[in-house]
Amino acid sequence: MMVSTADKRATFRRMHEAGCFVLPNPFDVGSAKALQRLGFKAIASTSAGFAWSIGKADNHVTVDEVLAHLTALAASVDIPVNADFEGGFAHDAEGVVANVMRAVATGIAGLSIEDSTGDKSNPLYARELAIARIKAARRAIDAAGGEVLLTGRCEAFLWGQADIKLVTDRLIAYAEAGADCLYAPGIKTREEIEAVVKAVAPKPVNLLIGASGLSLREAEALGVRRISVGGSLARVAWAGFMRAAKEMAEQGTFSELSAGYPGGELNKLFS
Template structure:
């Protein structure tokens, strides 16, 4: 029996109450179903992974594209889905709120709003505006008592602003503005992670992980949720590009021997 959207939202909040869990990032319906099959308790969309499936670079898809994508994934799996909702696809708080209201209707159990402007010369929204954007997202989520979990993201480290004081100041402000979970992609040292966890306690922290660390080690630092961004999408593209380059450059097909068995995929999707 498929869980209702309300059930998924309750389950998602419960996951954030204790322990540490991995929330992997599928990039389409098939990869979402595969991750559910492997036993993961929740999923998160990836802006980059999804954009690449559309032949676009990250941060170049539309709110319509993303809402259609989220609707498809949420209806395909029986576990909660968190949306990478980028910058809310708007700068002004009221427009962020309107877009968040659309995202809530897709069936997501959570969504994140980041403070990246899209402008490399001035990568972060002014603090006051960034806080108002989180407040607008919170208001939109609460308008129909949806129970969607809001994650506030500070993009400073990803955008070359490596200032821990700024990150902690913003994350604590986002928590006060209504963010349920806090996230600063790009932090990586034990000291940085521990400082963020301590600063926003008791609210949960999401950590973006590349290739280092383990669930046990990261959980011991007080992190509640581990996401991986576009890493699974990059792994899928790695196999695709390696085999395709072999054909294009050598006219040979040996990489196909490393493919995942088609029969196993058919069984998984039955």
């Protein structure tokens, strides 16, 4: 029997109350189902991983494409799905309200709104507008019952603004504006992580970890509540695909195909 959307949302909120958990990022229905079968208790979409899966660059998908993807992910698993909802696919607060309401209707348990503009010359929204956009997302979620968990993201480090004071100032403001969880992708040092955790306490913090990052236990010791990996799983999958495809295209040989995951095991996984 499928778990109800309300139950998924209640479970996701409880997961943020104590401890630290991994929130891996599938890029399609198959990878979502595989992660559930491997025992993960919640998953999160990845804007980059999804974009690549439909032959587009990150941040170049449409809101309709993302909503269809989120609907498919949420329906495919019995665990909560958190949505990477980029910047809400709108600049103004009212546009964010409209799109977040549509996102909530897909069956997700949580979503994030980031403060990057996509403009390299002016990468972050002005502070007051960024806060207004988080408030807009909060209004939309509350209008739908308030069950979806809202994550406020400060993208400064990803855009070359490695100013931890700017980041903590914004995350505190996003928490006050109604964000349930806070996230600053790009922070890596223990000092940066501790500064963010302390600044927004007692609200939970999401940490992005790549190949050389902290372990789950190390992150938990720093006060992190959840860990995501962004597009990393998608990049790992693409790495194997590109190695094999390039070998065939450039050398006319097929040795890389021997590294493939056994088809029989995949059939068992999805049976």
